[in-house]
Amino acid sequence: MKLRPLLKLLPALAIGTAWFGTTHAWAADAFPSKPIKILVGFSPGGSNDMVARLIGPKLAEGLGQQVLIDNRPGAGGNIAASAMLAAPADGHTLLMCTTGTLSIQPHVLKSMPFDSEKDIVPVTQVVNAPYMLLVNSNLPVKSVKELIAYARQKPGEINFASSGTATGGHLAGEMLKSRAGIDIVHVAYKGTGQAMTDLIAGQVSMIFDQPVSSMQYARSGKLRALAVASPRRLPAFPDIPTVAEAGVPDFDPVTWAGICAPKNTPTAVVERIQREVAKVLAMPEIAKRLIADGLEPVGSTPEQFRAFLAADKRKWGRVVKDADVKAE
CATH class of the missing domain: 3.40.190.150 (Bordetella uptake gene, domain 1)
Incomplete structure (x- = not known):
C-alpha cells in the first residue's frame, strides 16, 4: 500500500477512535x-x-x-x-x-x-x-467417615434428598457417591421445603443444602450437620469439618x-x-x-x-x- 493513501486515512481513523472513546465514556457517565x-x-x-x-x-x-x-x-x-x-x-x-x-x-x-x-x-x-451435608438425627452416624462406612454396610438402603433432578444438591450427592464409592439412592423433590420436612421425619436419610436455610434445623437438634462441602471450613461454622477431611478426594461441589x-x-x-x-x-x-x-x-x-x-x-x-x- 502506498504511503500517501495511508496518510489520508489517518485523520478519519483518529476521528473514529476519538468517537469510540467518547461513546465508551458516555455509556458509563449516562448509566444508570x-x-x-x-x-x-x-x-x-x-x-x-x-x-x-x-x-x-x-x-x-x-x-x-x-x-x-x-x-x-x-x-x-x-x-x-x-x-x-x-x-x-x-x-x-x-x-x-x-x-x-x-x-x-x-x-x-x-x-x-x-x-x-x-x-x-x-x-x-x-x-x-458451599453446601452443608446434613443427616436425619436418628441415623447412627456422627461423621462423614461413619456415614460412608454405614452406607457400605447397607448398599442401596441410604437415600439422599434434593430440591430436584440435576440441581446442585443432587449432583453433590452423586459426587459423594462416586468419590466415596458408595451406593446411595437419589430422591428428587419439587423444592427444598418438602425435602427438609421428609428428612426431619426420617423419610430420607441425608441432604446437601445451603447453611442459610438448613442450619436452623441442625442447631435445634432436628438434623445433624456432618460436614461442609467446601475445600475449607466455613468461618461461621469452624467446628464443622469439610468432606475432604474425611478422606474423600476432589470433593468441591x-x-x-x-x-x-x-x-x-x-x-x-x-x-x-x-x-x-x-x-x-x-x-x-x-x-x-x-x-x-x-x-x-x-x-x-x-x-x-x-x-x-x-x-x-x-x-x-x-x-x-x-x-x-x-x-x-
Whole structure:
C-alpha cells in the first residue's frame, strides 16, 4: 500500500477512535438513567433471593438509582434469564445468575433457550455458596467417615434428598457417591421445603443444602450437620469439618451466585456495575451477614468471572456425565 493513501486515512481513523472513546465514556457517565432491575430465577426466601435483597439497597446508593428485585421462578432460572435477554442491553436489567442456570443445565437439557457462553455477559461473581451435608438425627452416624462406612454396610438402603433432578444438591450427592464409592439412592423433590420436612421425619436419610436455610434445623437438634462441602471450613461454622477431611478426594461441589448482563451491554457499564457490587461486598456489615449465613463474598472482575465460569462448567459437566444425569 502506498504511503500517501495511508496518510489520508489517518485523520478519519483518529476521528473514529476519538468517537469510540467518547461513546465508551458516555455509556458509563449516562448509566444508570433509570431504576435497575435484578431478575432472580427462584422464589422469594431462597439464598439467591436473600443475597440479591441484601446487596440491592447498598448497590442503589452507589449507583444513585433504585434497585428492584424481580422474582421470575421456573425452569431452573431459565425463565428469568430469558426475560433478561429480551430486555435492552443497557445494564438496567440484570440477572442473578447461578450454577444451575449457567454451569449445569447446558449439560442436561436437550435444548437451552439461550447460549450460556455467547448470549450472557459475566459481570461479577457475588458469592460462593458451599453446601452443608446434613443427616436425619436418628441415623447412627456422627461423621462423614461413619456415614460412608454405614452406607457400605447397607448398599442401596441410604437415600439422599434434593430440591430436584440435576440441581446442585443432587449432583453433590452423586459426587459423594462416586468419590466415596458408595451406593446411595437419589430422591428428587419439587423444592427444598418438602425435602427438609421428609428428612426431619426420617423419610430420607441425608441432604446437601445451603447453611442459610438448613442450619436452623441442625442447631435445634432436628438434623445433624456432618460436614461442609467446601475445600475449607466455613468461618461461621469452624467446628464443622469439610468432606475432604474425611478422606474423600476432589470433593468441591461449591455453588455460586453472580450478576450477569445480556450480550452487547457496553463494557463501561459492565465495569461500573462490577465496581459497585465489589464495594458493597467489601462493606463490613454486608460481608459479616453473608459469612454468618455460610456464604463467601467474592466480587470478581468480569474477566475473572468469565474464567471461573468456564472451569465451573467443565467441572459440573464431568459430574453429569459420570452420573449419567438426565433432565426429567
